[in-house]
Amino acid sequence: MTWIDPTKLGDWYEAFSPSLSLYARQWVDAVAADDVVQDAFVQLMRQRSEPVHVKAWLFRVVRNGAISRTRSRRRRRRYELAVGQAGAAPFExxxxxxxxxxxxxxxxxxxxxxxxxxxxxxxWGGLSFDDVAATMGVSKATAFRRYEAGLNALRKRLETSCKTNTPTDSTSTRR
Amino acid sequence: MQDQHTDGFDLDPALNELASALGRLEPATPSGDRDAMLFELGRANGRRAARRVTWCTSLASVLLAVLVTVPVLRLLDTASHVSGQPSVASGPASDAKERSAMQSRVGAMDPPGARSDEPVVLVSSAPAPSSVFVLRQRVLRDGVDALPEASPSGLPTRNLRPGDNLIDRPTDRAPFERPRLFGPTTPGEPS
Structure with a gap:
C-alpha cells in the first residue's frame, strides 16, 4: 500500500533524480547510480509517512545505497578516483x-x-549546511570547511587551467 | 540550484561566484524517465504485496490446520479413555427359566439375525451413577446383605446389561447377622 501520492513521487523524481544520480556517481558508475536512485525512490514509496525533509532524506538513502554497493574500500577508492573521467558525462x-x-x-x-x-x-543538491552535515555525518563547521576547501581547490585548478590555455591562445593570436 | 544564504558562515565572494557558476551546470538526467520509474515502483510494490499475501496465506493455513487437528486429537483421546476395550462375558444361565426370561428382556435389543446361543457382548461401562449410589447407601444402612448375590462359580448367573437392576434382585439367602463384637456374650457361645 502506498501512503505517498504517486504524483508527488513522480514530481520529486523529476526534480531530484539528476542531482541524486550525480551524487551517487561519486561511489558507483552511471548505470549503478541510476539503480541506486531508483532504489531510494522505492524506499521512499514504502514509507508510511512523508519524511520531514524529503530531499535530505533521499540524499542520505542514496549515499548509503551507493556506499553499500561498492562493497570494498578499494573498489570505493577506485570509483572516487575514476569519477568524472569514465562513463557518461555527469553534466549536460x-x-x-x-x-x-x-x-x-x-x-x-x-x-x-x-x-x-x-x-x-x-x-547541485541545494541542501543547507545543516543537511549537508547530517548527510555526511559530520558537524556543520566541518561540512562548511570541506565545502570551502573544495571550492578553493577548484578555483586554483581553474586558474591553472586558464593559465595553461592562455599562452596557446596568445600564440595562436600572434600567428 | 544553490541558494545564496550561507547558514551563518562567511564565504569569500569569489568562491560564491564560482559556486553560482557551477550551479548553472545541469546534472545529466538519469537514463530512466518519470513513467519508467513509476512503473518500476509499482512493480516493486506489487512484488512486495504478493510476497506478503503468500506469507499470510501460509500462516493462515498452518493455523487452521492446528485449530482443526488439536480438537480432533483430543476427541479421539477422550473417546478411547471412555470406551476402552469391549469385554465379552459368557456363561451358562443358571437355569432355562432364567435364560428365557432374560432373552425375553433383551430380545428387543438384539439384532434380528442374532442367535440365542451366542455369547452376549457387553460393553464395559460404569453402572448408572444413581444405582451405584443407591446401592452404596443401602450397604451403609443395611450392611452387606443389601449386596446382590454372587454366583457360586464366580461367573455371572446371567449376562448383565447396562441398566439392569442390581438392587432389587430377590435373594434367597438368610439375612446376615452381624457379629456382636462388644457386649455380653451368652454362656454357651464361644467367645
Missing amino acids: SRPDDLIDARLAASLLGELDGEQREAIVLRV
Whole structure:
C-alpha cells in the first residue's frame, strides 16, 4: 500500500533524480547510480509517512545505497578516483554555461572525495549546511570547511587551467 | 540550484561566484524517465504485496490446520479413555427359566439375525451413577446383605446389561447377622 501520492513521487523524481544520480556517481558508475536512485525512490514509496525533509532524506538513502554497493574500500577508492573521467558525462553541456561542463567534471574528479561530496550536496543538491552535515555525518563547521576547501581547490585548478590555455591562445593570436 | 544564504558562515565572494557558476551546470538526467520509474515502483510494490499475501496465506493455513487437528486429537483421546476395550462375558444361565426370561428382556435389543446361543457382548461401562449410589447407601444402612448375590462359580448367573437392576434382585439367602463384637456374650457361645 502506498501512503505517498504517486504524483508527488513522480514530481520529486523529476526534480531530484539528476542531482541524486550525480551524487551517487561519486561511489558507483552511471548505470549503478541510476539503480541506486531508483532504489531510494522505492524506499521512499514504502514509507508510511512523508519524511520531514524529503530531499535530505533521499540524499542520505542514496549515499548509503551507493556506499553499500561498492562493497570494498578499494573498489570505493577506485570509483572516487575514476569519477568524472569514465562513463557518461555527469553534466549536460550547454552553450551558455560559464564553465565548460567537461572541464568542471574533470576538475571535480580530481578533488578530494569529502570535498567533492560537500560541493555536490551544496551546489547541485541545494541542501543547507545543516543537511549537508547530517548527510555526511559530520558537524556543520566541518561540512562548511570541506565545502570551502573544495571550492578553493577548484578555483586554483581553474586558474591553472586558464593559465595553461592562455599562452596557446596568445600564440595562436600572434600567428 | 544553490541558494545564496550561507547558514551563518562567511564565504569569500569569489568562491560564491564560482559556486553560482557551477550551479548553472545541469546534472545529466538519469537514463530512466518519470513513467519508467513509476512503473518500476509499482512493480516493486506489487512484488512486495504478493510476497506478503503468500506469507499470510501460509500462516493462515498452518493455523487452521492446528485449530482443526488439536480438537480432533483430543476427541479421539477422550473417546478411547471412555470406551476402552469391549469385554465379552459368557456363561451358562443358571437355569432355562432364567435364560428365557432374560432373552425375553433383551430380545428387543438384539439384532434380528442374532442367535440365542451366542455369547452376549457387553460393553464395559460404569453402572448408572444413581444405582451405584443407591446401592452404596443401602450397604451403609443395611450392611452387606443389601449386596446382590454372587454366583457360586464366580461367573455371572446371567449376562448383565447396562441398566439392569442390581438392587432389587430377590435373594434367597438368610439375612446376615452381624457379629456382636462388644457386649455380653451368652454362656454357651464361644467367645
